[in-house]
Amino acid sequence: MRKESLVSITDYSKDEILEVLETAKLFEANPNRRVLEGKVIATLFFEPSTRTRLSFETAVNRLGGRIIGFSDASTTSSTKGETLKDTIIMVSNYVDLIIMRHYLDGAARYASEVSPKPIINAGDGSNQHPSQTLLDLYSIYKTQGTLENLNITMVGDLKYGRTVHSLLMAMSHFHPTFHFVAPEELKMPDEYKVYCDKLGIPYEEHRDFTEDIIDRADILYMTRVQRERFTDLMEYEKVKNVYTLRNAMLAGSKPNLRILHPLPRVNEIAYDVDDNPKAYYFEQAKNGLYTRQAIICKVLGIKITD
Amino acid sequence: MELSDKELKVAALENGTVIDRIPSDQLFKVVSLLHLDTMDKSITIGNNLYSHKIGKKGIIKIADTFFKEEDIDKIAILAPKAKINIIKDYQVVHKQEVSLPDQLHDIIRCANPKCITNNEPMATKFDVIDKENVTVKCCYCEQAISKEQIKIK
Numbered sequence: 001m002r003k004e005s006l007v008s009i010t011d012y013s014k015d016e017i018l019e020v021l022e023t024a025k026l027f028e029a030n031p032n033r034r035v036l037e038g039k040v041i042a043t044l045f046f047e048p049s050t051r052t053r054l055s056f057e058t059a060v061n062r063l064g065g066r067i068i069g070f071s072d073a074s075t076t077s078s079t080k081g082e083t084l085k086d087t088i089i090m091v092s093n094y095v096d097l098i099i100m101r102h103y104l105d106g107a108a109r110y111a112s113e114v115s116p117k118p119i120i121n122a123g124d125g126s127n128q129h130p131s132q133t134l135l136d137l138y139s140i141y142k143t144q145g146t147l148e149n150l151n152i153t154m155v156g157d158l159k160y161g162r163t164v165h166s167l168l169m170a171m172s173h174f175h176p177t178f179h180f181v182a183p184e185e186l187k188m189p190d191e192y193k194v195y196c197d198k199l200g201i202p203y204e205e206h207r208d209f210t211e212d213i214i215d216r217a218d219i220l221y222m223t224r225v226q227r228e229r230f231t232d233l234m235e236y237e238k239v240k241n242v243y244t245l246r247n248a249m250l251a252g253s254k255p256n257l258r259i260l261h262p263l264p265r266v267n268e269i270a271y272d273v274d275d276n277p278k279a280y281y282f283e284q285a286k287n288g289l290y291t292r293q294a295i296i297c298k299v300l301g302i303k304i305t306d
Numbered sequence: 307m308e309l310s311d312k313e314l315k316v317a318a319l320e321n322g323t324v325i326d327r328i329p330s331d332q333l334f335k336v337v338s339l340l341h342l343d344t345m346d347k348s349i350t351i352g353n354n355l356y357s358h359k360i361g362k363k364g365i366i367k368i369a370d371t372f373f374k375e376e377d378i379d380k381i382a383i384l385a386p387k388a389k390i391n392i393i394k395d396y397q398v399v400h401k402q403e404v405s406l407p408d409q410l411h412d413i414i415r416c417a418n419p420k421c422i423t424n425n426e427p428m429a430t431k432f433d434v435i436d437k438e439n440v441t442v443k444c445c446y447c448e449q450a451i452s453k454e455q456i457k458i459k
Binding site: 127 | 420421423447
């Protein structure tokens with residue numbers, strides 16, 4: 001694999017993560033820098049994801065690059081049975097960088113092995129989505145002024161939610177304390193708890209989403225509890241509203257608390273929270289633009305210094 | 307070298323490799339793992355023999371064949387307690403236990419149906435994360451696979 005590619009958040013060391021966040025800060029101050037002038041970038045979306053694609057394409061446009069690609073694999077040769085390898089090699093003849101999303105787990109890692117051009121993984125099945133993790137980190141960094149020694153409380157679907165798993169791995173560099181709030185069926189998988197144990201990272205698990213837990217948090221990371229994840233629909237009916245955050249629950253929370261959510265949200269954050277200054281999920285999405293600009297520059301070896 | 311009766315039977319091979327202490331239910335999987343079915347050397351296979359160490363065992367003797375270390379180590383996936391005897395001139399010249407390599411290249415299949423390796427004509431690759439309990443992790447989809455889920459390619 002080319003070492004420039006970004007496939008999984010674990011591809012980046014602590015220093016590399018911090019480097020991306022510092023660059024993102026520069027892009028936030030000035031997002032329009034034509035450092036990709038003359039470069040062509042491919043956005044290959046084998047699975048539709050409008051939010052992620054628009055964010056990446058905006059990033060490229062604001063950097064002065066040109067884009068080719070597709071937003072839905074049904075219009076490509078993969079429907080004729082072309083292998084991923086052939087598609088990637090063919091496209092890499094034309095471009096300087098490939099940003100790809102795929103419905104299969106591990107597709108981006110494989111692409112990074114066969115492609116002579118670097119790959120940015122914009123999500124591979126239920127596996128990794130490193131640009132989401134980096135924008136989450138940037139949002140935490142920006143709102144807390146640091147990534148060190150924070151109380152990170154994760155709520156909702158902690159079993160299937162890849163964003164919480166990647167965030168946990170990335171935050172593990174920075175001495176966090178974790179609180180995992182989830183129903184029994186969707187609790188944090190053992191492998192991540194073992195991972196915390198190995199690194200000596202303290203964590204607590206909770207079934208109930210109470211104000212006592214909220215009051216201790218610096219970051220409240222909400223996720224969607226999806227009906228299709230439950231084998232027992234009775235169980236879903238029981239818990240579906242238990243993990244909903246309402247404005248009244250924030251009365252005693254810390255002043256620096258911020259509420260994050262990877263979006264789209266359904267009913268896990270009540271609309272009355274939106275007007276609370278601690279609600280940060282829309283700005284979090286905006287941070288995705290600066291973070292992705294920083295990732296693109298890092299992968300292409302372009303240094304931004306001021 | 308002093309040899310017990312049991313090992314003398316094994317040493318009846320003039321030159322070659324003896325793979326001993328294979329669990330009976332894994333014997334034929336070992337045969338296909340090493341591609342013995344397409345080999346033209348003389349091969350003796352015994353199965354359901356009594357072993358006080360592992361219960362019922364299988365044994366394979368392959369004449370005039372010496373495997374590369376990495377091929378032999380593959381056996382550890384199926385038979386972690388297997389013992390290898392190298393025979394030269396009717397003598398056991400080398401004994402070794404198998405040990406899992408750090409990485410498995412294109413030997414087993416990923417248990418995740420949504421893994422790219424099950425959907426593209428490509429080689430698989432796994433990191434061995436727990437040699438004791440035989441747990442491996444797919445280098446592509448990053449899922450851990452336990453011993454029970456392992457399927458030879």
